[in-house]
Amino acid sequence: MDPLEPDVFTTKTKELTPSEKQKLEEQNKRGLVSEFKANKLEIDAQRNWDIFYKRNETRFFKDRHWTTREFQELLDQPETEGGKRNLFEVGCGVGNLVFPLLEEQNDDKDSANRFYFYACDFSPRAVDFVRSNSLYDPEQITAFQCDITTQQVHENIAPGSLDVCTLIFVLSAIHPHKFQDVVENLWKLLKPGGLVLFRDYGLYDMAQLRFKPGNKISENLYVRQDGTRSYFFSEQEVAQLFLENGFEVITNAYVHRRTLNLKEGIDVPRIFLQGKFRKKST
Numbered sequence: 001m002d003p004l005e006p007d008v009f010t011t012k013t014k015e016l017t018p019s020e021k022q023k024l025e026e027q028n029k030r031g032l033v034s035e036f037k038a039n040k041l042e043i044d045a046q047r048n049w050d051i052f053y054k055r056n057e058t059r060f061f062k063d064r065h066w067t068t069r070e071f072q073e074l075l076d077q078p079e080t081e082g083g084k085r086n087l088f089e090v091g092c093g094v095g096n097l098v099f100p101l102l103e104e105q106n107d108d109k110d111s112a113n114r115f116y117f118y119a120c121d122f123s124p125r126a127v128d129f130v131r132s133n134s135l136y137d138p139e140q141i142t143a144f145q146c147d148i149t150t151q152q153v154h155e156n157i158a159p160g161s162l163d164v165c166t167l168i169f170v171l172s173a174i175h176p177h178k179f180q181d182v183v184e185n186l187w188k189l190l191k192p193g194g195l196v197l198f199r200d201y202g203l204y205d206m207a208q209l210r211f212k213p214g215n216k217i218s219e220n221l222y223v224r225q226d227g228t229r230s231y232f233f234s235e236q237e238v239a240q241l242f243l244e245n246g247f248e249v250i251t252n253a254y255v256h257r258r259t260l261n262l263k264e265g266i267d268v269p270r271i272f273l274q275g276k277f278r279k280k281s282t
C-alpha cells in the first residue's frame with residue numbers, strides 16, 4: 001500500500017455519507033452478538049490470537065518503519081543520566097515495531113539515543129517468534145508473554161522505570177471494559193514525564209464500515225472471522241481515558257490516510273487515531 005497524498009490530521013469526526021450511514025445501520029440487522037458468544041470471545045481471546053500467529057506466522061503485519069517519523073520522541077531525546085532509556089512495546093506481535101527500531105540504533109553506533117526494549121504479547125507463539133528473531137539479543141531486548149489487562153506485567157518490569165510505552169493497534173484488540181486497567185498499568189510502569197505513544201483504528205475507518213451484520217458486539221466493537229476483536233476509537237474517548245488516569249494529552253488526532261491497493265487497483269481511505277500522552281509529574 002502506497003500513500004497517495006500526505007496524511008491529514010484532524011480532531012473532527014468523519015462525516016458519514018448516506019450510504020455509509022446505511023451500512024452502519026445494516027450491521028444491527030441481525031442484532032448484536034449474543035451475550036454468551038461475547039463472553040466466550042473474551043475467555044478465548046488469548047487462544048484466538050495464538051491461533052492467528054499459528055496460521056500467519058510472521059507474515060501478516062508489515063514492519064512499522066513509520067514509527068520514528070510519526071513519533072519524534074523515539075529519536076530526539078538523548079540518553080538520561082542513568083544510561084539507556086527504556087521502551088516498552090505492548091502487544092508486540094512478532095516484533096514489527098521493535099526490530100526496525102533496534103536495527104536503526106544498531107546501525108547508528110554514535111547515536112546518543114539508545115533504548116533498552118521490553119516487548120510483551122498475549123500470544124505465547126508471537127513471543128516465541130520475537131525470541132527466535134536473529135536480532136533478538138537479551139542485552140538489548142526482553143520479550144515476555146503477558147496479558148496487559150492484568151497485574152502480570154509487574155513481574156517483568158519495575159515500577160516507574162519506563163521512558164516510553166508504545167501501544168500500536170493493541171488497545172483495539174482488548175475489551176473496552178479493560179481499557180482503564182491497561183492505562184493504569186502503563187501509568188505505574190512509566191517514570192514521571194514518561195510518554196505513551198498510541199496509534200489505532202479511528203472511528204468510521206473503512207474496516208469498521210466493512211463489517212457485515214452478525215459481527216457487531218457492542219457500539220464500535222466487532223468480531224472478525226477468526227474470533228479476534230476490533231474496536232474503533234473516537235478522539236474524545238481516548239483523550240478522556242488518559243486524562244482520567246493521570247496523563248496529559250500532548251497530541252491526539254485522527255489521521256486520514258489515502259493508500260492505493262495496487263493489487264486491487266483501488267484507493268483505500270483509512271482513518272487512524274494517533275496520540276501522545278505524558279504521565280504527569282506530580
Ligand SMILES: C[S@@+](CC[C@H](N)C(=O)[O-])C[C@H]1O[C@@H](n2cnc3c(N)ncnc32)[C@H](O)[C@@H]1O
Nearest residue numbers: 049061091092093096121122123147148168173
Ligand atoms: C493487531 S496486533 C498488533 C501487533 C503489533 N503491535 C503491530 O503493530 O504489528 C494486536 C496484538 O495485541 C495482542 N494482544 C491482544 N490482547 C492483548 C492483551 N490483553 N495483552 C497483551 N497483548 C494483547 C495480540 O496478541 C496481537 O499480537
